[in-house]
Amino acid sequence: MRVLVTGGAGFLGSHLIDRLMKQGNDVICLDNFFTGHKRNISHWMDNPYFELIRHDITEPIRLEVDQIYHLACPASPVHYQYNPVKTIKTNVLGTLNMLGLAKRVKARFLLASTSEVYGDPDVHPQPEEYRGNVNTIGIRSCYDEGKRVAETLAFDYHRQNNVDIRVMRIFNTYGPRMFENDGRVVSNFIVQALKGIPLTVYGDGSQTRSFCYVADLIEGMMRLMNGEHTGPINIGNPGEYTILQLAETIQKMVNPDSELTFKPLPQDDPLQRQPDITKAKNLLGWEPKIDLEEGLKMTIEDFRSRIERGEA
Numbered sequence: 001m002r003v004l005v006t007g008g009a010g011f012l013g014s015h016l017i018d019r020l021m022k023q024g025n026d027v028i029c030l031d032n033f034f035t036g037h038k039r040n041i042s043h044w045m046d047n048p049y050f051e052l053i054r055h056d057i058t059e060p061i062r063l064e065v066d067q068i069y070h071l072a073c074p075a076s077p078v079h080y081q082y083n084p085v086k087t088i089k090t091n092v093l094g095t096l097n098m099l100g101l102a103k104r105v106k107a108r109f110l111l112a113s114t115s116e117v118y119g120d121p122d123v124h125p126q127p128e129e130y131r132g133n134v135n136t137i138g139i140r141s142c143y144d145e146g147k148r149v150a151e152t153l154a155f156d157y158h159r160q161n162n163v164d165i166r167v168m169r170i171f172n173t174y175g176p177r178m179f180e181n182d183g184r185v186v187s188n189f190i191v192q193a194l195k196g197i198p199l200t201v202y203g204d205g206s207q208t209r210s211f212c213y214v215a216d217l218i219e220g221m222m223r224l225m226n227g228e229h230t231g232p233i234n235i236g237n238p239g240e241y242t243i244l245q246l247a248e249t250i251q252k253m254v255n256p257d258s259e260l261t262f263k264p265l266p267q268d269d270p271l272q273r274q275p276d277i278t279k280a281k282n283l284l285g286w287e288p289k290i291d292l293e294e295g296l297k298m299t300i301e302d303f304r305s306r307i308e309r310g311e312a
Contacts, residue, residue, distance in 0.1 A: 116134075
């Protein structure tokens, strides 16, 4: 099968490409390298069934493919707030271009949406039917609203043009190849602990998140793409931890002598985030397998080796 992965040099995209290549697919990686990195996919560069195209999806492209995994978009607050106009253009124009491609070549299209569509939720845990509590003019809205529009576009192309779509809502994901400067809490804490810097906790640390290991997430993504259900479907780990619990866990695993420092909570930072994965279990037969400490151990080792090589 000929498969296109937008954002394929990024954290999630590169892990997805690993799985697709090992299955024997013909894979095209599309990336503009705003947040992606060639080292994530360098091990496939000489493979005749892998192709890398440097391209910004806000511009159309013509390809012949059977499936499109649409992952391209800055996905951490540091990156998507750096250029918010670019972020929303990627979500809207980029998604339009990829849906147009899917329509032309009759490819199945999977949108990597996000738990951010739920905003700062007042329903807990969040089922797919919950319509969210999003600040449409806040500093995170370039991403939150961009993904909401991307979902709208996907379903409109499905209803109007019969495009075969899949929509997944991704909750916090971590693992090897995370970017050290992406501002996400797992990478922040690990890098700070490894470098002997105080771990920065925003607010009092009582806000909660649910952390899914990348291999589990990719399994759920591929089951959705190759199954019969359109979605949207939540893919994430329902295990809920406070940010302070996460900080203390990483502190204990890396450097028990690390200090914790507390700073004010950023604007619109959700206080609770936990997926209801009933649909993923019932419709996809999927649930996460790797617990937090096991996943953190593999992630910490990856960061440690990159720091030693001078890559982080």
